[in-house]
Amino acid sequence: MSDANETLDYDIDRELGSGTKTKTVKRLIHYAVQFKLQLVLALLMLSVAVGTDLAGPLIAKRIIDLHISGIEKPWFETQNKNDYAVSFEGKQYKRDDHFEQGETRGNEVRVLQIDREYYFIAEPIAFDGERKVTDNTIQITKGSESKSYSGEQLDRQQLYSFFRPEMAGMLKLCWYYMGLTLISAIFTYGQRYFLQSSANRIIRRMRTDVFAQLNRLPIRYFDNLPAGKVVSRVTNDTESIRDLYVNVLANFTTGFIHMLGIYIALFILDVRLAAICLFVVPALIVWIIVYGRMAKKFNRIIRSTVSEINGIINESIQGMTIIKAFRKEKRVEANFEEVNNKLFHVQNKLLSLNSWTGYNLVAVIRNVALVALIWYFGGASLNGASGAVTLGVLYAFVDYLNRLFQPMVNIVNQLPNLERALVSAERVFALVDEEGEDVSEQKEKRYQGHVRFDQVWFSYKNGEPVLKGITFEAKPGQTVALVGHTGSGKSSILNLLFRFYDPEAGSITIDGKETRQMPRQTMRQHMGIVLQDPFLFSGTIATNVSLNDPSITRERIHKVLTDVGAESLLEQLPQGIDEPVIEKGSTLSAGQRQLISFARALAFDPAILILDEATSNIDTETETVIQQALDVVKQGRTTFVIAHRLSTVKNADLILVLDRGEIVERGDHHALMNLGGKYRQMYELQQGKLVPSQ
Incomplete structure (x- = not known):
């Protein structure tokens, strides 16, 4: 778990601590209403x-x-x-x-x-x-x-x-x-x-x-918060809130109605006896307030630590291959044990608090009340003294007194669940209150594919720009290649084009329309993307290509798979496009996953196609198949390609060479080779014609 992520989670919980419980309770009531x-x-x-x-x-x-x-x-x-x-x-x-x-x-x-x-x-x-x-x-x-x-x-x-x-x-x-x-x-x-x-x-x-x-939520939010902690908000925290409605609400409501009914019955039986037990109400209120203040701190740490544990588990599962390859099992176990021990010690502190303020204290109060009642009234009743209550009243009163403390015990026993649920609700509502953008159902006619960047500046962290005044134009049907060393800003340009992020300065237009003036979902309607590391969902090959879109028929699925050269893939699978795919497609080869990813992008017939190093992780044979297919699928759409292997972008209409967030060279392959600059140096280095400087 990175220090940045731990710091972020601490900041989130500190912000939660500054909020008021009243606001959280009102929102919970709003859901109940x-x-x-x-x-x-x-x-x-x-x-x-x-x-x-x-x-x-x-x-x-x-x-x-x-x-x-x-x-x-x-x-x-x-x-x-x-x-x-x-x-x-x-x-x-x-x-x-x-x-x-x-x-x-x-x-x-x-x-x-x-x-x-x-x-x-x-x-x-x-x-x-x-x-x-x-x-x-x-x-x-x-x-x-x-x-x-x-x-x-x-x-x-x-x-x-x-x-x-x-x-x-x-x-x-x-x-x-x-x-x-x-x-x-x-x-x-x-x-x-x-x-x-x-x-x-x-x-x-x-x-x-x-x-x-x-x-x-924007992609930037998930850059800073581990997936395990987000999952914890959706699952663990909401389950704690469920306990609030099922157990806490039931016991509190039942308890207060029972206590109200018991007090009414007590005053009907005998006003003097009922007056003795009135001290229970303020005692319970003070009890709830004091306990809430003491337990809230522990519960907040517990929920935060549980989220941290979920993050560690998720990260360990995702990186299990690396952990085993580098023999870091013991190190990972030590990290987990450190956080697990933290959770253990805080839970023990809360357990100690619950033990001090739980059933035993209620029993002491109940027994004191019973002794005082029997001592004051019982002897007189048995001796028939003047003004004494009858045995029936005394019996009923003792019965009611026991019943009075039982709901009190139930209420006190639910105080840990109450505080845990309120802390969980604060965390859930903090996620809900994050600034986001509504998913738009608006439709847009298919683009021509005219893309323009004009003096675009962008940074992931304030004061550290990764793009500096980027300006270029991609005309409809062109193929634009982005090349450069790692960290030069290639992926950042495509992230902005797909509006995973928005620029800090400058403008990006598609067919002359500013992208920030369109809803993100509407803008992406006619765009497709293939990433370096393709992601497949649990389901079948067909559902991964169509993403369960009813407008994409089985005939369309077969066609796009054929267009990207996936016939050999389908021949190897017993069930063809209905072959099951488990999480992330781990039973398929990297080349097979990438072919399915290409077919997915083409199934939606995008006007703008983005290939983010899409052929870097596949074998030469599969790359050749895809390169041949791309010559077909590029027709009629604007294509942006990021590639480290410059031999794959020789035919691009426009090649942009980036260095430290700036475009230092631009043109087609022949023009850049004749220029004799950075592009030619990188190309010849990859072809083995140039010895890198020591």
């Missing part, structure tokens, strides 16, 4: 699921207070025998809340629980408080007051007779509880399905936008 229907449906289903789930403790509270603890309510003798009447020692008793309006009530009796036993008292009690029993004598103490009552311990059968009237009500509430649980499960499934489905759609749209942005 595009699928708001499904998200709203998911949230509605979530609300129903939470509501039905939180109804459980209220049902349990009613079972305890009404049907279980209700046995301690006052009982009265009655003459009406019905489902609520209980027979005990020859008399009928009915609980106070089961009497109908106007119904006659007899003597009052009580059934009290002391420890694990129940006692029948044949008289009312003056007050309730701490209970003790000695030889069926029950003593109730409240403060300084104390009363004693004669009681009779109930056996199991007698006790059941007092509970029997409540069994139908308890069973009914249990069925309600099961029904609500089933409804909650169904709606929970629905909300998770729609939420994850929405997240998948959001990420699909985002990846499409990011990939479309790659097509909008």
Whole structure:
């Protein structure tokens, strides 16, 4: 990995650090709003699921207070025998809340629980408080007051007779509880399905936008950023953002709705108890803010380092032949291990932070709240003190309190994913915000091929021009050759002609029209290029020639392959033009790949054809075939040729000799040979007629 690339990635991440999280969140919300229907449906289903789930403790509270603890309510003798009447020692008793309006009530009796036993008292009690029993004598103490009552311990059968009237009500509430649980499960499934489905759609749209942005970016952008790091933005970072919508959003939304519902239920149960737990909300907010500030630094380094690892892997795979040829496997492994260790140490720091601020801290807060609650209210409830809550309320409250901390745990556990996703989103949006140019669908009629450069200056780096005042004219149908030593500016001229870059000064015109006044895609519509190192895509020979353009028929593919002399290539392949081609065409020879590349350029019938040292990497026999084919395909189009072997451009109409970014000689082969300058020196040197100076 070059120092320049590392510096660039550092600068990008430093720029990300200076941005605000608010802007990133707004853009993430903008993507989510595009699928708001499904998200709203998911949230509605979530609300129903939470509501039905939180109804459980209220049902349990009613079972305890009404049907279980209700046995301690006052009982009265009655003459009406019905489902609520209980027979005990020859008399009928009915609980106070089961009497109908106007119904006659007899003597009052009580059934009290002391420890694990129940006692029948044949008289009312003056007050309730701490209970003790000695030889069926029950003593109730409240403060300084104390009363004693004669009681009779109930056996199991007698006790059941007092509970029997409540069994139908308890069973009914249990069925309600099961029904609500089933409804909650169904709606929970629905909300998770729609939420994850929405997240998948959001990420699909985002990846499409990011990939479309790659097509909008200038070539200069890819000169400075390794392919592995770009791939990391499109794949790894967008997958982290997907976790934001699927896991973080789900847990945060579920958690906050749960907490809101729980607080509503707590205040319904008892305002005093609910007030105790209000500290959880500001604690959670402070927690999220503090954690976010601490974790953001680590996550940014992690995402940057992951991109760097992807870049190293990509570079190693691309250069595996060189690595093995020069026995640099250990050196490459050492470089990778250095970056890998950096990632390992930063991840451990984040892990330590997560451990300190994760589940354990939530458990401590929860346990402290439970102890305080039970200590303050529990003893009073069990002793029947004045103002104490009922056992049913206490049970429901403890249940809700546990449920309150569970979403809090879920929210806290998602904080690492949240920060990682926000950092990834910043990196993705930084790529999307790069200045680019929209892909144009505009059409242009075929050029005549009249190309003119007028005082063109260009540099890849500021202050280091590689082209200095280049001026020349290529008339329609001419072949223009660019020759010169390495670094003289030959490829830069063609890069400008193809508008991979734009000149800093001067103008380039095609048929009298300034190239910068035309969209790049429109301008390239009638241009073709063959590079020194041809690139083939995965697919077949036919798809590599046509690039899946439906306007290019199979007959056209056969014709252009024949025109470039590729008949022998097709004869060797079992499936002809349908022969599979793997990535970069590694199963084909260099000559075969170059023939396919030539056919691809000609298939689109370009008015301007650019050959960038297109025959330098092929054998003499294949070069002869291509040179013969070029004499045919050059007809009717302007051709620009870069060639180190000057024997291949002897027939060019115009030869431009470049040296250090300037045209030092121009003319055809004979004129330049007669001139006796740099061109003749290079030609004779290649022909072995001139001994190079020492």
